[in-house]
Amino acid sequence: MTEHEHRFMKYLRKERLPHIFCPGCGDGIVLNTIFNAIEMSNTDFDNISMVSGIGCSSRIPGYVKCDSLHTTHGRALAFATGLKTANPKQDVIVVTGDGDATSIGGNHLIHAARRNIDLTVICINNDIYGMTGGQISPTSPKGSYATTAPYGSTDKPFNIAEIAKAAGASYVAKYTTAQPVQISMAIKAGLENKGFSFIEVVAQCPTYYGRKNKIRSPVEMINWLKENTVTLEQAKTMTDEELAGKIITGEYINKPRKEFTEALEDITRQISEVNPDTNINSAYRSE
Amino acid sequence: MTEKELFVQGNEACALGALKAGCTFFAGYPITPSTEIAEIMSNELPKIGGHFIQMEDEIAAVGAIIGASWAGQKVVTATSGPGFSLMQENIGYAVMTETPIVIINMQRGSPSTGQPTRSAQADMMQCRWGSHGDYETIALAPSSVQECFDYTIKAFNLAEKYRCPVFVMADEIVGHMREKITIPENIPITPRQMPEKTENYLPYDAPENGTTPMPSFGQGYNIHVTGLTHDKRGYPSTDDDQTHTQLVTRLCNKITKNTEEIVEIESQYIDDAQTIVLSYGIPSRSALTAVKQARQQGLKVGYIKLKTVWPFPAQQLQQLSKNAKRIIVPELNLGQVYLEVDRVLGKQAKVELIPKIGGALHTPKEILDKILEE
Amino acid sequence: MRTEIRIAGFGGQGVLMCGIVIAKAASLFDNKYAVQTQSYGPEARGGASRTEVVVSDEQIDYPKVENPQIFVAMSHEALIKYIDDIQEEAILLIDPDLVYQEQIQDIITQKKLQVYHSRATQTAEETIGKKIVANIVMLGSFVESTGIISVEAAKESVLDSVPKGTEELNMKAFEEGRKIVEKIN
Incomplete structure (x- = not known):
């Protein structure tokens, strides 16, 4: 029997498989949507570089056959800002998680959004720290359990998409892993948007979130995501009490504005005769 | 004219040295007494098609210069004690991933916020040991404005040669004082080594006590760069004692075994x-x-x-x-x-x-x- | 020979600029060695401001001023604050309109200081018509009274340092400063 290779296998570093993700993890679904979005958009796969921080989701770029920078915890957007600015011709995709992007990296997130630098950020939000074994995160729902919240979380969670929008991102969308088509379309829109694009994907972590919160199987978790999903439109007429614990999905903003690296290039054009592309790979120049 | 004479501050000389060394990227955060370096770079870099970014903090500053270094540029940041503390995390990343970066530290009175406008040399051990883990480092200490210029260029050359962070450990006095400097016509500049592309390219297949040529992103090498312990392919290999031992030993030896050449x-x-x-x-x-x-x-x-x-x-x-x-x-x-x-x-x-x-x-x-x- | 110079006044008088012009004149245009340092504390933003210059025929190792042989004071507060370590027989160049000389008469006598007066601020305001060039008037007086840097080097250094379009004004200020300086004792 001949086995047909998955159509996205060509984008993977096959020699690195099997991957480290747990059975039922949402990261695989998201990786699939990323490839799907790249193919649907006008993005040349060979022109993509990926950057990530630390956490389960940040391991994704390591499996993709492109230049990839697996950086320090929370700092992916800072590294990506340097990488993109130094060579704006690259399409830079950042993969991050809820802890990486909003806890330790929260400051970098709001500033990258403020600059509207042309990065496509995919934030996989599983409401928990998976890599370290199930600790509470800034997006864990109030009352949910984690190894560091044995009596239930007392805090109001972040709606990350709302933060990205408020900080100045020009494209923001939020969906769950139960909506893979919408995720693909959002990532495609993000890749095509010349500016800071933020796609939040609420994902299941059956291993830690599920276990701690008695939603044990991946199927149960996906159903839990579906049951708690409301659209932005529906949310408009709901009270705060009704919205507690809900995942508000949809396109939060799609409003292109001047992009960061373009603004820098404009300055160079105004004050000098130098072509802004001059310095790509300039370190190799001998004088 | 074969050489040029200028009367400038140490901070200015560092900035001029960086530009002379081929620097096209600066990311930083304002801090006394090093701020003049950022100010000059913000003025000069756009003129040559380079880039200046004022980042949100010093953690981000080092992150950004590492990113830009992997995009094929020579990069620098400048700071003082409090900012140097924040930088330590990503300095370790640059060590582990063998990323050439230059960090200028205009040392000031410390600990903590200390004496922003006074001199000190109290970050010398932090420079040596500040990031976690076993590693070796290269640090130069200028004592004059001319040396601020010369050593900054030297720092760039050493960073390229050994693929590591190099520190210019100056201080408030030398940063703020003014003296004449001479800019020679011919200054040796070390360019980055380009790898030879092969079918089975191994980005971290380095010789004993040495390093490897460094590709940049977008050149088609499809490399993976990680702060995790990695094998010759650059892939994480965190459970193998030997991989870790070999990697970290080589990262240290490429400095210590070349001490005579460096110092x-x-x-x-x-x-x-x-x-x-x-x-x-x-x-x-x-x-x-x-x-x-x-x-x-x-x-x-x-x-x-x-x-x-x-x-x-x-x-x-x-x-x-x-x-x-x-x-x-x-x-x-x-x-x-x-x-x-x-x-x-x-x-x-x-x-x-x-x-x-x-x-x-x-x-x-x-x-x-x-x-x-x- | 090594000469240590201190120039002090209040923020906004262009005291630092004056020090930079002297050191630049010595090192770039007189072929001597010079180091210029300055106080950078919060006091640099208003209040007493100070710059120090070492000029020498030889390479300067220790860059700081310990006991100035020349002290230029453009405010009374700065004069009182920074005069204690002045050398015996040093030159003290002051703007008499901004300094109460009688209050430091003891030091002048005890250290046998050579006192010079330059009404730099008044001259800048009335003769030149721009208060802002008081520092360059004082520079003219400095060159005339101390001879540490040559007139030509000082002029070149001024032209190299001042904003474009103000060269003539500053040259006039410099020349006035040379004229108005008086030896008092």
Whole structure:
């Protein structure tokens, strides 16, 4: 029997498989949507570089056959800002998680959004720290359990998409892993948007979130995501009490504005005769 | 015109040196007393098609320059103590991933916010050990405005050659004072080594005690760069004892085993010296004055200045000071490099510290008095 | 020979600029060695401001001023604050309109200081018509009274340092400063 290779296998570093993700993890679904979005958009796969921080989701770029920078915890957007600015011709995709992007990296997130630098950020939000074994995160729902919240979380969670929008991102969308088509379309829109694009994907972590919160199987978790999903439109007429614990999905903003690296290039054009592309790979120049 | 003379501040000289060395990218965060470097780079880099970004903090500053280094550019940031503390996390990442970056630290009074407008050399051990883990580092200590220019260029060249962070450990005094500098017509610049593309390209297949040519993103090498322990392919391999041992040992050895090639030491009046004043950075100017005064009094006193503090030139110092009975170490701290001097020379001579904190430079008299103490 | 110079006044008088011009004149245009340093504390933003210059025929090792042989004071507060370590027989150049000389008469006598007066601020305001060039008037007086840097080097250094379009004004200020300086004792 001949086995047909998955159509996205060509984008993977096959020699690195099997991957480290747990059975039922949402990261695989998201990786699939990323490839799907790249193919649907006008993005040349060979022109993509990926950057990530630390956490389960940040391991994704390591499996993709492109230049990839697996950086320090929370700092992916800072590294990506340097990488993109130094060579704006690259399409830079950042993969991050809820802890990486909003806890330790929260400051970098709001500033990258403020600059509207042309990065496509995919934030996989599983409401928990998976890599370290199930600790509470800034997006864990109030009352949910984690190894560091044995009596239930007392805090109001972040709606990350709302933060990205408020900080100045020009494209923001939020969906769950139960909506893979919408995720693909959002990532495609993000890749095509010349500016800071933020796609939040609420994902299941059956291993830690599920276990701690008695939603044990991946199927149960996906159903839990579906049951708690409301659209932005529906949310408009709901009270705060009704919205507690809900995942508000949809396109939060799609409003292109001047992009960061373009603004820098404009300055160079105004004050000098130098072509802004001059310095790509300039370190190799001998004088 | 073969060379150019300018009358500038140390901070300005660092910025000019960086530009001369081929720097096209600066990311930083304002902090006294180094801010002038950022200001000058923000003014100059756009003119040459380079980039300046004021980042949200110093953690991000080092992240951004590492990113830009992987995009094929020569990069620098500048800071002082509090910012240097924040940078330590990503300095370790640059060490582990062998990313050439240059960091200029205009040291000021510390700990914490300390004395923003006064001088110190109290970050020397932080420079050596500040990020977690076993690693070796390269640090240069300028004592004049000319050296701010020269050493910044040297830092860029060493960063490319050894693929590591290189530190220019200056201080508030040298950063803010003005002197004449000469910019030579021909300055040797080390370009980045381009790998030869092959079918089975291994980005981290380095020779013993050495490093490898470095590709940049977008050239088609499809490399994976990670701060995790990685194998020759660059892939994480965190459970294998041998992979980790080999990697970290090589990262250290590529510096320590090349100490002789990396370090520079200046010495005067050394041949018959019974007492040697050994210093680095700005106090070496007080030291030289004191040594000359001592010589005028007929005392056999010598002078050693470490241009490079890290890696520590142990063998070179043992050789240079083999006839000396006393080594005097003036530092703008309560004893840091002194500990290293004592470790290396303590068996052959009596090593004495002249600590100084508070912001002012040692006066020549303070050093002469110590020389005369015996 | 090594000469240590201190120039002090209040923020906004262009004291630092004056020090930079002197050191630049010595090192770039007189082929001597010079180092310029300055106080950078919060006091640099208003209040007493200070710059120090070492000029020498030889390479300068120790870059700081310990006991100035020349002290230029453009405010009384700065004069009182920074005069204590002045050398014996040093030159003290002051703007008499901004300094109460009688209050430091003891030091002048005790250290046998050579006192010079330059009404730099008044001259800048009334003769030149721009208060802002008081520092360059004082520079002219400095060159005339001390001879540490040559007139030509000082002029070149001024032209190299001042904003474009103000060269003539500053040259006039410099020349006035040379004229108005008076030896007092």
